[in-house]
Amino acid sequence: MSTSGSTGSPKLVRGANGYPDLAPGTEVPRTYQVVLGGSDGLLYKLWARRETMPQLADRLSSQLNRAVVDRTGLQGGYDFALSWTMDAAGGIVPRTEPPPDEIEMYNSSVLTDPGLSLFNAVQAQLGLKLESGKGPVQMLVVDKLERVPTGN
Numbered sequence: 001m002s003t004s005g006s007t008g009s010p011k012l013v014r015g016a017n018g019y020p021d022l023a024p025g026t027e028v029p030r031t032y033q034v035v036l037g038g039s040d041g042l043l044y045k046l047w048a049r050r051e052t053m054p055q056l057a058d059r060l061s062s063q064l065n066r067a068v069v070d071r072t073g074l075q076g077g078y079d080f081a082l083s084w085t086m087d088a089a090g091g092i093v094p095r096t097e098p099p100p101d102e103i104e105m106y107n108s109s110v111l112t113d114p115g116l117s118l119f120n121a122v123q124a125q126l127g128l129k130l131e132s133g134k135g136p137v138q139m140l141v142v143d144k145l146e147r148v149p150t151g152n
Helices: 053-064 118-126
Strands: 012-014 020-022 032-037 042-051 078-086 102-105
Touching: 020 042, 042 053, 053 118, 078 118
Parallel strands: 032 102
Antiparallel strands: 012 020, 032 042, 042 078
C-alpha cells in the first residue's frame, strides 16, 4: 500500500483507522487524491499542493455536478488536506475530472462520519463556505455538426 517516487505520488501508509494516510513527514509533491469505496459509500481523501481557489472551485464543481464560482478573493496557492464522504450504491466511484490517483475497495463500511458531506468538510476543514446561488454560467452549445467525428 505504500507508494512513493518520482511519479509525484506521496508515501501512503495505513492510518489508525486502517485507511490510507500520509506517512509522517511525507512531502506531497503535487495534489493527490485517494477514493475508498466501501459497502456503504465512498470516503475521499485529498492532499492539495499549491492549489489555487479557482482550481479548488473546479474540483468542487466536478464533485458536486454543478458550477462552483470562486468568490473568496484569495490569491496564490495553498497546501491543505480535505476528507469527505459520499453515499454511493455499493461504493461505486462516479467518474469525475480530474480522476482520483488511487481507488481502493473495501468489503466493509468506510463512512466513519456519515455527516461529513463535501459541504460540511469544506467549512469544517478549510474554513470556507459553499453557498447556493444563481448567476450566469459559461457553457458551450453545439448547434450543428458538419461531419461525423471519427475515432482516434
